[in-house]
Amino acid sequence: MRKSLSTLILFMILCMLFLTPAYQAEAASNGLAETPPMGWNSWNKFGCNVSENMIKEMADAMVSSGMKDAGYQYVNIDDCWQTDREPTTGKIVADPVRFPSGMKALADYVHSKGLKLGLYTDVGFKTCGGRPGSRGYYDIDAKTYAEWGIDYVKVDWCYVDPDGKLLNYGAKPDAATWYSEFGEALKNSGRGIVFSICNWGEQSPWDWGPQIGNLWRTGQDIGDAWERGTNWYYGIINAYDVAVNHSASAGPGGWNDPDMLEIGNGGATNVEYRSQFSLWSMLAAPLIAGNDLRSMSQETKDILMNKEVIAVNQDPLGVQATKIIDNGDIEILVKPLSNGDKAIALLNRGAQSAKISVTAAEAGLPASEGYIVRDLWQHFSKGSTGTIKADVPSHGTAMFRVSPATIDNLPASLDMTIAASSGQIQSGKSAELTATLHNDGVKDVTKAAISLQLPSGWTAAPLSSTSFERVAADQTVSAKWSVTAPSDAVGVKDIGVTATYEDVDGIKQLQSSQRFNVLPPDGTIYVSDMEPQDSTNGWGPIEKDMSNGEASKGDGKTITIKGVPYNKGIGTNAASSITYNIDGKFDSFISDVGIDDEVSGRGSVTFEVWGDGKKLWDSGLIKAASSTIGAEVNVKGVKLLKLVVTDGGDGNAYDHGDWAGARLTATAQESKGAVLEGPDQAAAGTTFDLSYGLSGMDQNVYAQDLTFRYDPSQVEFVSAESVNSDAVVIVDKAQKQDEVRLLAATIGSNAKLEGDLLKLHWKVKSNTAATASTITLSKAVMADGTGVETELDSKSYTLQINSVDKAALLALITDAQGKHDAAVEGSSAGQYPAGSKAALQAAIDQAKAVADNTAATQAQVEQAINALTAALQTFTDSVITTEPGDTNGDGRYSIGDLAIIAAAYGKTSADPNWSSYKKSDLNNDGKIDIEDLSAIARKILE
Incomplete structure (x- = not known):
């Protein structure tokens, strides 16, 4: 029994030594990547287009942009840096054309910037780009990298089949064993090198990766899109979905890797890119940027260098x-x-x-x-x-x-929510926008104010107060505007909303925005000019006004089907789905559909048009050889329009389906409703008239209830009168400070009124700063005499106020008058020559005339300031600083004074340097002559 037990124990030990996979026996930390690595990689943006100069520029940009200070340190070169191997040593050879100085020199350059250099290879026989892989050369490559000073190596999973298949969909070797062998070579290289395992999540690397490498890919390659459907490339959310399930594997020294960041590459929105950065940081994932660091937008910088989010990613506890x-x-x-x-x-x-x-x-x-x-x-x-x-x-x-x-x-705690009467707005029309603040904290806040940041040409009229002296705990306040799109607006526009408030910590700010799809009042709009509510695509992002192209945004060509080019449209790759909120505004969807010529006669798809969850039309199966099909689909009343392209059943590799010339049409309608017209601009303190009328009405109008809202700090209502002999107008005497209500009634036989009906007289406040002031017809109810009432859309009118700032002029007048009144004319020191006060008073009176003129322009005010300033300077310079004749200021009359006057003899007030000679003009006659010499001579003799 004892012998049998001993034999069993020996057998178990032998099994542990020889039958257990090598990676378990060799499990050991290399002491690197104690927090998730941060850096940059060339592949997402540049693919194989790498070079020595470009890598140096990226290193420079990582420093100058502030990324290094934010924690980024690795500059990683992906595939295509290598060409072949030395025939005698087997050492890998860097491309001598793209990297003429060699990798050791490049590593030295990167290290001189305080950064680290990374390289790429493959655990298989070739890299994914077809360059020499490391299989059979693990030790040689690891030692070569160490000699070069490499700090990080990414090891891919292509060509693991010796028969030369790129992805090898059949049986594959044991990834844990191969990567363990590579990891052992790195350990024996003599240099600490971060080991990035990139086998696309195959064979569950989260189970064995922690014993071998510092990071391991949890899924397939990422693409520059939020969601990528079912093809090889993952979208941001697809990559997250895999990595989030393996939190138990991550920790200091080893991390789940959902692949690199796409932030700044353009295939997703900034909201989606912020999500990627947030989710990757929560997952304790490596933060490896993949954009062009040399030309980052401020939005991209703000995301990649958000130090508060980075601190979560880099937290030393290392918990995913x-x-x-x-x-x-x-x-x-x-x-x-x-x-x-x-x-x-x-x-x-x-x-x-x-x-x-x-x-x-x-x-x-x-x-x-x-x-x-x-x-x-x-x-x-x-x-x-x-x-x-x-x-x-x-x-x-x-x-x-x-x-x-x-x-x-x-x-304190303040939340802001934004709501609009509709996410759609017609060009030239108005919609209401409301910003609501709720204090859900336990402390009050003060001086809360909400403002809008409008696109060019847009106007906004406040329909309520926009500032609040105090917002108490658990109190809710709202600010409302009527926003108006310019008549030529179309497409997608964002209105920014900013709230500021004060609490015990100081001034704080909340920011949000409201997006509007701006639709034409009638006619046609191309769907590529609208923002999708949601979209997915099988390969790269959907492309506006170009074919699908490849995986990057903007890499398509002119949409072309059967040799026919289209300037407008949407390029997709099955399976794709694009949803638009059209809010029941249109009658028809029209498009040509087919497979784009760029895939050279391959692919098969079906196009579908859906409305509010129901399929309205499909094309049937379309192949590359099929004729172009025209779709004209009735979409009356449809609120959500969805355009779908499905795979024809043979895989989606070439399914580049085009919605060519895709557009929405609406039946043209006669413009009708309220009309407000007035001057484009007016000066502060002046009056102006605003005309109100009706256009395109299809009903009789016997009575109207009109409410106009305005900013009382800018303008004031004066009066209103009818300009139509068949109508009278009554002003509501109980009007509020910021609104005026008018009741208009028809008294003649012509009840269907058109054109100008009322004239409203207004005055611009005299102390108004230069701004745009909006008057809004916020309520317009029409009655036809039978009890039926119709409410028209709100309408806004904007006046540009040309404010005249007279503060500087008034202050100068006060100063000049004071100096005039205190001055004494005479010939002694400190006195002023005869006539100087009269000249200054005349200049003061001229300035006062401009200041008192309510119609004076800013240019006239500036001219008056300049004229009075010059007159005051002349007056100040004329003061007698010494006794007449004491030209050298020594307090006595001497030969020195005579010499000074003699030197100035012959000078007159016409001389440009007269101010320096003027003291020698003892009799103040504007010239220095014999009389001045005689006067000083007499004083000397006295």
Whole structure:
């Protein structure tokens, strides 16, 4: 029995030594990547187009942009830097044309910037780009990298089949064994090199990767889009979906890698890019940028260098976030931090904005009187008694750092929500926009104000107060505007909304926006000029006014079907789906459909048009050889229009389906409603007239109830009168300060009134600063004499006020008058020559005339300031500073004074330097002559 037991134990030991995979036996940390690596990689933006100069420029840009200071350190060259191997040594050879100085020199350059250099290879026989792989050369390559000074190596998973298949969809070798062998070579290289395992999530690298490498890819390559459907490339949200499930594998020294950042490459929105940065940071994923660092927009910089979000990613505790709530479109992640705080992310995957909240208890925070909630994107703190919440846009992620606090230490808490009467607005028309502030904290805030940031040509008229002296705890206040789009506007426009307020910590700011699809009043709009509410695409993003192209945004060509080019349209790759909110505004959807010529006669798809969840039309199966099909689909009353392209059943590799010339049409209608007309501009303190009338009315109008809103700090209502002999107007005497209500009635036989009906007289306040002032017809109710009432759309009129600032002129007049009144004419020191006060008074009177003139322009005011300034200077210069004749100022009359006057003999007031000679003009006759010499001579003799 004892012998049998000993034999069994020996057998088990042998199994452990020889049958257990090598990676377990060799498991050891290399002491690197204690926090997720941060850096940059060339592949997403440049592919194989890499070079020595470009890498140096990226290193320079990483420093100059501030990325290095934010924590980025690795500059990584992806595929295509190598060409072949030396025949005798087997050492890998860098492309001598693209990298003429060699990798050692390049590494030295990058190191001189305080950064680190990374390279790419493949665990297989070739790289994905067909260059020499490392299989069979692991030790040689690792030592070569060490000799060059390489700090990071990314190892891919292509050509692992010796038969030369790129992806090898058949049987593959044991990835853990091959990568373990490469990792052992790196350990033996003599240099610490970060090991990035890139085998696309195959064979569950999260199970064995932590014992071998510093990071391991959890899925396929990422593409520059929010969602990529079912093809090889993942979208941002697809890559997240895989990595989020393996939080137990991550920790200091080893990290789940959902692939590189696409931020700044253009295939997704900034909201979606902020989500990627937020989610990757919550996942403790490597932050490896993939854009062109030399030409980043400010928006891209703001995302990539958000130090508060980076701090969550780099937290030394090294815990990956876990998903605590998943309600379909709404997900909530929580990540513990080393100081006891919790990072919380609220993800909205849906197509509409959503209110998302989570309690402190659900997030695993300890019980507390309150919590400080730090918004990591808006960069300010709010107080909460137990709920963390936010309004999150479609595909957006709100991110917070939450810590317990006592009630006394809680900051105020103010939330802002934006709503519009419709997300659609017709050009030349108005819509209401409302911003609501709610104080859900325990402390009041003061001096709250809300303002709009309008696109060029847009106007906004306040329909309520926009500032609030105090917003108490649990109080809600709202500001409302009527916003008007210019008559030539079309497409997508965003209106910014900013709220400021003060609490015990100082001034704080909230920012949001409202997006409008601007539709033409009638006629046609191309769908490529509209913003989709939601979209997915099988390969890269959908492309506006070009074919699908490849995976990057903007890489398509002119849409072409059967040799026919189209300047407008949408380029897609099946499977794709694009949803537009058309709000029942259109009659027909029209488009030519077919497979783009760029795929050279390959591909098969079906096009579908859906309205409000019902399929309205499909093309049937279309192949590259099929004729172009024209679609004309009735979409009357449809609110949500969805354009779908499906795979024809043979894979989607070449399914480049075009919605060529896609457009929406509406039946032209006669413009009707209220008309407001007046001058384009008026000066402060002046009056102007605003005409009101009706256009295109198809009913009799016997009575009208009209309410005009205006800003009383800018203009004031004077009176109103009828300009039509068949109508009278009555002004409501109980009107509010910021509105005027008029009742107009028809008294003649012509009840259907057209053209100008009323004239409203207004006055611009005299102290108004130069601005645009808007008068809005906020209510217009028509009655036809039978009891039927019709309410017209609101209408706005904007006046540009040319304000005249007279403050400087008035101050100068006061100063000049004071100096005039205090002056004494005479011939002694400190006195002024005869006639000088009269000249100054004349200049003062001329300036007063301009100041008192309410019609004076700013240019006239400036001229008056210049004239009075010159007159005052002349008067000041004329003061007698010494006794007449004491030209050298020594307090006595001497030969020195005579010499000075003699030197100036012959000078007159016409001389440009007269001010320096004037003291020698003893008799003040504007010239220096014998009389002046005689006068000083007499004084000397006295």
